[in-house]
Amino acid sequence: MKADAIVIGGGMVGAALAYGLRRQGLDTLMLDEGDVAFRAARGNFGLVWVQSKGFDCPEYAAWTRRSADLWPDFSDEIEELTGTGLQHQRPGGLHVCLSGAEFEDRTRQMRDLSERSGGAFRYEMLERRALDNLVPGLGPDVVGGSYSPLDGHANPLYLLRGLHAGFRALGGRVRLDARVTAIRRTGATYRLETGTGKLEAPKLVIAAGLGTKPLAAMLGMTAPIDPVRGQILVTERARPFLGMPLTWVRQTGEGSIMIGESREEVGFDDGTRWQVQARIADRARRIFPFLERARIVRTWGALRPYTPDGLPIYDRPPDGADAVVASCHSGVTLAAVHAGVLAPAIAEGRLPDDVGGLGTGRFHVH
Amino acid sequence: MFTEIATDPGAPTVTIVFEGREIATRAGATVAAALLAAGELHFRDTPVGAERRGPYCLMGVCFDCLVEIDGEPNRQACMATVRDGMRVERQRGAAGIGP
Ligand SMILES: Cc1cc2nc3c(=O)[nH]c(=O)nc-3n(C[C@H](O)[C@H](O)[C@H](O)COP(=O)(O)OP(=O)(O)OC[C@H]3O[C@@H](n4cnc5c(N)ncnc54)[C@H](O)[C@@H]3O)c2cc1C
Ligand code: FES
Numbered sequence A: 001m002k003a004d005a006i007v008i009g010g011g012m013v014g015a016a017l018a019y020g021l022r023r024q025g026l027d028t029l030m031l032d033e034g035d036v037a038f039r040a041a042r043g044n045f046g047l048v049w050v051q052s053k054g055f056d057c058p059e060y061a062a063w064t065r066r067s068a069d070l071w072p073d074f075s076d077e078i079e080e081l082t083g084t085g086l087q088h089q090r091p092g093g094l095h096v097c098l099s100g101a102e103f104e105d106r107t108r109q110m111r112d113l114s115e116r117s118g119g120a121f122r123y124e125m126l127e128r129r130a131l132d133n134l135v136p137g138l139g140p141d142v143v144g145g146s147y148s149p150l151d152g153h154a155n156p157l158y159l160l161r162g163l164h165a166g167f168r169a170l171g172g173r174v175r176l177d178a179r180v181t182a183i184r185r186t187g188a189t190y191r192l193e194t195g196t197g198k199l200e201a202p203k204l205v206i207a208a209g210l211g212t213k214p215l216a217a218m219l220g221m222t223a224p225i226d227p228v229r230g231q232i233l234v235t236e237r238a239r240p241f242l243g244m245p246l247t248w249v250r251q252t253g254e255g256s257i258m259i260g261e262s263r264e265e266v267g268f269d270d271g272t273r274w275q276v277q278a279r280i281a282d283r284a285r286r287i288f289p290f291l292e293r294a295r296i297v298r299t300w301g302a303l304r305p306y307t308p309d310g311l312p313i314y315d316r317p318p319d320g321a322d323a324v325v326a327s328c329h330s331g332v333t334l335a336a337v338h339a340g341v342l343a344p345a346i347a348e349g350r351l352p353d354d355v356g357g358l359g360t361g362r363f364h365v366h
Numbered sequence B: 001m002f003t004e005i006a007t008d009p010g011a012p013t014v015t016i017v018f019e020g021r022e023i024a025t026r027a028g029a030t031v032a033a034a035l036l037a038a039g040e041l042h043f044r045d046t047p048v049g050a051e052r053r054g055p056y057c058l059m060g061v062c063f064d065c066l067v068e069i070d071g072e073p074n075r076q077a078c079m080a081t082v083r084d085g086m087r088v089e090r091q092r093g094a095a096g097i098g099p
Helices: A012-023 A058-082 A100-116 A128-134 A156-169 A209-218 A274-287 A289-293 A335-347 A353-358 B031-037
Strands: A005-008 A028-031 A093-097 A124-127 A144-148 A173-175 A180-186 A189-194 A197-201 A203-206 A226-237 A249-251 A256-259 A296-306 A313-315 A323-327 B013-018 B021-026 B066-069 B072-076 B087-092
Touching: A005 A012, A005 A189, A005 A197, A012 A028, A012 A156, A012 A203, A012 A209, A012 A323, A012 A335, A028 A197, A058 A100, A058 A156, A058 A335, A058 A353, A093 A100, A093 A128, A100 A124, A100 A144, A124 A128, A128 A144, A156 A173, A156 A335, A180 A209, A189 A203, A203 A209, A209 A226, A209 A296, A209 A323, A226 A274, A256 A274, A274 A289, A313 A353, A323 A335, B013 B031, B021 B031
Parallel strands: A005 A028, A005 A203, A028 A173, A203 A323, B013 B087
Antiparallel strands: A093 A144, A124 A144, A180 A189, A189 A197, A226 A256, A226 A296, A249 A256, A313 A323, B013 B021, B066 B072, B066 B087
């Protein structure tokens, strides 16, 4: 089977790029593994989040802001095209601090982030009293927090469904259970082997989350992407009470309260541990004591595709052929910029200047 | 619609109250079994679409059997055992768990 472009991966990054490429008119084929895959796209928290991104990397911070700004139109576009509403809202977001020391650290981080962005990153540090005007029911341990009007959230499962449906509505082709096992290039053509047959295209995008590392190696590229597990707790549905998302707590469009998050390096194990969940629940209870009365109805673990410096990877192979490797650990946040900015550049055979510093060269030991 | 199969015919009778209606059942029954045997199928209204729902899995996984028991919202009727004098109400929409 032949196409103008093949995207390996139908998760958050792959689906956004495939959608964006098809929108540029390319005959695009999106490949995804079967249900054996580790899919961060199906286990994440749903924040479209700016205020914790790129403390040490202004380029990543700007890229994130750009995506958050594109999200409202992007969300409308998917809804109009597919009828799937993404429940995107941008009421701003809050990061609460549970001690004076946390508040001081946060104050410094936010100031640096804003200075390095030339003021484009907007935020306010709020004392406890001001926080009470924004969200009700805070516990006595909350001393203050940072608020940014740039933050928001969405339903990540509707996002994934909407991207797939939008891609198909525009005439994109999808192959599921198509795990890519080998990539070869002859002249200007990439030839892929999958469990379900051979495929070829002059343009290749590798956006396979935790499957990216070995695929990138087939193009002679080093993409050190390894799993970092996060665990999430979900409560029964409650009447709407929380008007904006917090870093660790958000109320969904249906009323469930999602509570995250955690970081564990445990390899390819997406299980759960009660010790970690107890810590997550305890922090949530200190923020909102009434959550003690809420029943947890689901919990899960999921694996983030993570790089050693926590920054995304966007790069092209050293041989100059028309391929791109794309991976990040905030695929919900970046979905809008991936579909609207990265994909059109890839369609033209290049990467946007905005992400020039996010190549794999940074991992090479000199 | 449902017929009670008495696995323990000697079990004492217990009375619960559902939406003001007294329902006689046997000790050891789940709230869901007692209500279904009494012909009650409408246990809750969904939080978003306000649709009527009742038990589906009867084994604690679907959360379609939610009721309010003695003032406590969102209890799974299929996972709760009856007690004499227990007051059960429909779960109407989402619980007011907030502040
Ligand atoms: C607990 C948790 C919370 C998170 N919270 C947020 C959040 O609040 N906001 C946010 O922006 N991000 C969040 N994320 C991150 C976000 O989910 C990821 O950044 C995003 O899913 C990464 O997208 P991806 O396409 O690279 O990987 P995935 O979404 O995992 O998709 C990769 C896909 O590639 C396919 N694949 C792999 N190997 C192959 C192969 N050889 N051949 C064919 N297909 C292959 C797989 O089938 C899979 O579907 C969170 C992640 C976790 C785990
Ligand atoms: S009937 Fe499914 S949880 Fe009770």
